[in-house]
Amino acid sequence: MNTAANSPARNTKVMNRFDLTSRLVAKLKHEEAVIGGIGNTNFDLWAAGHRPQNFYMLGSMGLGFPIALGVALAQPQRRVFALEGDGSLLMQMGCLATIATLAPKNLTLIVMDNGIYQITGAQPTPAAAVADIVAIAAASGLANSAWAADEEDFERLVDQSLAASGPTLIGVRIDDKPGVGATRRDPVQIRERFMLGLGVREAL
Amino acid sequence: MAAAEAQTVSPSSQGTGWQEVVLQTLKRNDIRLVPYVPDRILTTLIKGLHADPFFTTFPTAREEEAVGIVSGAWMAGMRGAVLMQTSGFATLANVLASLAVPYQIPLIMFVSERGTLGEFNYGQALVCRTMRPVLDSLAMEHHTCTRLDEFEFIADRSIKQAITTQAPVALILSPLLTGGKVFDK
Numbered sequence: 001m002n003t004a005a006n007s008p009a010r011n012t013k014v015m016n017r018f019d020l021t022s023r024l025v026a027k028l029k030h031e032e033a034v035i036g037g038i039g040n041t042n043f044d045l046w047a048a049g050h051r052p053q054n055f056y057m058l059g060s061m062g063l064g065f066p067i068a069l070g071v072a073l074a075q076p077q078r079r080v081f082a083l084e085g086d087g088s089l090l091m092q093m094g095c096l097a098t099i100a101t102l103a104p105k106n107l108t109l110i111v112m113d114n115g116i117y118q119i120t121g122a123q124p125t126p127a128a129a130v131a132d133i134v135a136i137a138a139a140s141g142l143a144n145s146a147w148a149a150d151e152e153d154f155e156r157l158v159d160q161s162l163a164a165s166g167p168t169l170i171g172v173r174i175d176d177k178p179g180v181g182a183t184r185r186d187p188v189q190i191r192e193r194f195m196l197g198l199g200v201r202e203a204l
Numbered sequence: 205m206a207a208a209e210a211q212t213v214s215p216s217s218q219g220t221g222w223q224e225v226v227l228q229t230l231k232r233n234d235i236r237l238v239p240y241v242p243d244r245i246l247t248t249l250i251k252g253l254h255a256d257p258f259f260t261t262f263p264t265a266r267e268e269e270a271v272g273i274v275s276g277a278w279m280a281g282m283r284g285a286v287l288m289q290t291s292g293f294a295t296l297a298n299v300l301a302s303l304a305v306p307y308q309i310p311l312i313m314f315v316s317e318r319g320t321l322g323e324f325n326y327g328q329a330l331v332c333r334t335m336r337p338v339l340d341s342l343a344m345e346h347h348t349c350t351r352l353d354e355f356e357f358i359a360d361r362s363i364k365q366a367i368t369t370q371a372p373v374a375l376i377l378s379p380l381l382t383g384g385k386v387f388d389k
Contacts, residue, residue, distance in 0.1 A: 200280060
């Protein structure tokens, strides 16, 4: 069913988005910013336990990485993670080269790749059977790009990204499960709480 | 073309050209991050931004990418503005309606206006007609800048209003201000 699994480059375990997101969030001890892209990526970020430094994107498909780049440029001392789906990244592939050019060393990009638009009915993406997102990222200039072989490898790659001298992209193959939670869709609250969490604002 | 170029002033000179007004107004309002998708009209301004270490300025592959970047940066405490041309603005309806407006982000856009007052490409003329209806449909603040003597007032006040009211603004740079792009081949 999932044609992504047929791609020759994917000698990697099929994991689960919520499990991986929970593993990431469990590692965060220094008020790291996390940007959740549209749909399931931010639903699972929400379900993994809300943090003041989380930003949940409710539209603007494909802009998870650009938003994260903006945060990383504005606060170079803070580690920034971004969670995107493969379908979202396909919509804004050019941002990989922009990020490679600016090369913020505090940015870790995570692509949740199930080869489908899960939320719209699990239709395969145009790239599912043929394209390798990590190879595309590397060819876009992001030298620190790798597939995570399994959960342990994912955690290792996350740790490794913290010490990297440039941005990192981690590709993870995931199953076709929907997100676990549902983000409260209040854009102003999301934005204001995020700004409080980043120390930009003081509470009213 | 010669007439248009004659009225531009390089940002490094003492000039009072519109490009210098943009540059100084951005500076005065502490707007440091300026991603852009280029336009012929914006060439001198973009050169001036790159030449000034105050600014972090770079091209993006799409206009909405630039909007995402300045939105993230603003939430993290760094002010930005996006430069584009009319046809680039036409790609933005989704991000304006789903990010900038509902999240109350003071997105500042400078749009060099193609498609009017001597346009030679019919497609540009048509896409230009979509710009103000999109802005109006979202009740977004926008001004068409036509005169150099008013430009600093409009730009400075609009930037301040965008930031204090947390609402996006589009400053449309008319060929009356910039000279526009004319058919020269």
